[in-house]
Amino acid sequence: MSETMREPIIIVGGGPVGATLALLLAQKGIATTVLEARKKAAAYTESRALALSFGSRKILEKLGVWTALAPHVTAINTIHVSQKGSLGRSILRAQDFNLAALGYVVSYGALSAALDEVLANTTIVNFVFEASAEAITYHPTHATVTYRQHQFSQSLNSALVVLADGGRGLDEIAGMVKETKDYGHDALISKVSAELPHNHIAYERFTAHGPMALLPNGARDFSLVWTGKKAYVNNLLNLSDEAFLALFHAEFGDRVGRFLTVAKRMTFPLKLSQLKTTDTPHLVVIGNAAQTMHPVAGQGFNVGLRDAESLANCIASSAPERLGDEKMLADYRVSRQTDTKNGLLFTDFLVNIFSNDIVGVSGLRSIGLGVFDMVKPIKAHLVSKMSFGK
Ligand SMILES: Cc1cc2nc3c(=O)[nH]c(=O)nc-3n(C[C@H](O)[C@H](O)[C@H](O)COP(=O)(O)OP(=O)(O)OC[C@H]3O[C@@H](n4cnc5c(N)ncnc54)[C@H](O)[C@@H]3O)c2cc1C
CATH class of the missing domain: 3.50.50.60 (FAD/NAD(P)-binding domain)
Incomplete structure (x- = not known):
């Protein structure tokens, strides 16, 4: 047949x-x-927003979907990983790994x-x-x-x-x-704009409440994923736009200046x-x-x-x-x-190592990020995971 x-x-x-x-x-x-x-x-x-790896781009290219999608994707050239309350941070750059991009963001x-x-x-x-x-x-x-x-x-x-x-x-x-493992956390997703351009940098930030990600999406906007305990996220949902943006600025820091606007906020439960x-x-x-x-x-x-x-x-x-x-x-x-x-x-692993607010772990984590920034094989592993999923 x-x-x-x-x-x-x-x-x-x-x-x-x-x-x-x-x-x-x-x-x-x-x-x-x-x-x-x-x-x-x-x-x-x-x-x-969906984060597409370089490997996913290749699948979509093979199908002819990438041609239609290309005008709507935003390349991630740098990933900036940091932790609130610690000096440790790590930066992954596409050029250091001979890649055109570390990934792409698309709605x-x-x-x-x-x-x-x-x-x-x-x-x-x-x-x-x-x-x-x-x-x-x-x-x-x-x-x-x-x-x-x-x-x-x-x-x-x-x-x-x-x-x-x-x-x-x-x-x-x-x-x-x-x-199923229920994290007991929710994710809040929305789009925000900021004073400074994104320069194709994606930010992953670990806070005592949970991780947040700010992904470049479009010419100037960012897609936001902000996670935390259900009650915490519920409170974020109910804040006025002004109060929400001020609190987000306080948690995220000053890397892209003040946040100016936020679109409709939505939440969903997080589980593995x-x-x-x-x-x-x-x-x-x-x-x-x-x-x-x-x-x-x-x-x-x-x-x-x-x-x-x-x-x-x-x-x-x-x-x-x-x-x-x-x-x-x-x-x-x-x-x-x-x-x-x-x-x-x-x-x-990422959720647990960076997100548990256990006394003493925070210090370890900041050392962890510093070490992580120096050791090229660890970075290469992370990049290959994020870019190709292998
Ligand atoms: C609210 C929400 C927010 C998310 N945010 C993010 C994010 O910010 N970043 C990220 O990377 N990932 C995010 N995700 C995960 C991401 O959306 C998924 O990884 C991705 O959509 C998976 O694609 P899928 O085709 O498997 O499932 P889906 O995208 O869920 O598609 C399933 C499809 O099946 C259809 N369907 C459902 N039931 C039936 C039925 N009985 N009969 C026929 N059709 C049916 C639905 O209409 C839908 O079109 C989010 C998921 C949710 C639910």
Whole structure:
């Protein structure tokens, strides 16, 4: 059977990870049906910032998505890591590692629009908007997805169903167990403008309340991720713009001058979670649905894109009659084990070493940052993690 003779693979969730998988498979001549709950263009106004690694850029370039996206991305040329209340700080520069950039910042909306533009010209992807999956069941030879579109319930079968729903419906599916560590912290996200230009510098700052990141996004603006205990973040949400900007200035310091404006503030809970058991024949889970990370190191989305790339390769090298069988799914899981585990450990390590407000640890941390600034192999490791995720 030729590749295009396979029945379409079903992807539940056409967010950035699901959409990228559909395009990667299309490049290999493999047809998919993507079920996406939202309306077309509904995500284009979503301003949450995603940090793309250089490796993710390469995946998007291969798919022709980067061309549409390039005018909307902001390169990160320098990462400045500091800790409030300590002199220690570390600076990572792209040029020191012979890289064009350490990463890129893009809004979720711009990425969605660029993916949709390429998808619209890809005939073997059947992208169905306003189709909300309600149940997935397994059978010896296939899985069945039941979904609702315009009040009508319909079902589709496939030897392989890929769940890329961002982690919304997992609890309902038999055989799925997630291991979750709740940080008890929330993240506040927004956009801010400052007196001084960003000069393509991303700031990671560790405070007693939790880490914060200020990412260059656009000609002058920054995207802000400010984390802390739920009550602390709730309070930030309720401050007037003026009081919020003053407090942020006090926590962040004077590196970009005073902060001038803040856009709408939103919060979401922070957790680290990973799929534990996947005894689910003909069903595979990728992206945020498979693992969720603290946004401090900008790893989560990039790990999700590498899930898509790896799965596309496993599907392409599988014989049609083996699609979705135990061996194929086990091969995929093995291919992702190390990268996912490292991403989770690295993120958790950063959160713990710099964020716990334990007496004495603060001093150690500032020494840690100073040492980190001097030792090139440690910096090189961090850069390779952030740029390539390897
Ligand atoms: C509020 C919030 C803020 C975030 N902020 C940041 C940040 O500042 N920086 C950062 O790096 N990362 C951030 N992240 C994480 C980042 O958004 C994810 O890593 C990334 O979006 C993962 O992509 P995905 O395609 O796996 O999932 P998603 O982007 O969640 O996409 C899932 C898609 O599935 C669709 N879907 C859901 N359920 C169904 C269903 N039943 N049927 C059909 N379709 C369905 C949804 O409509 C959506 O389009 C944030 C996440 C959240 C939730």
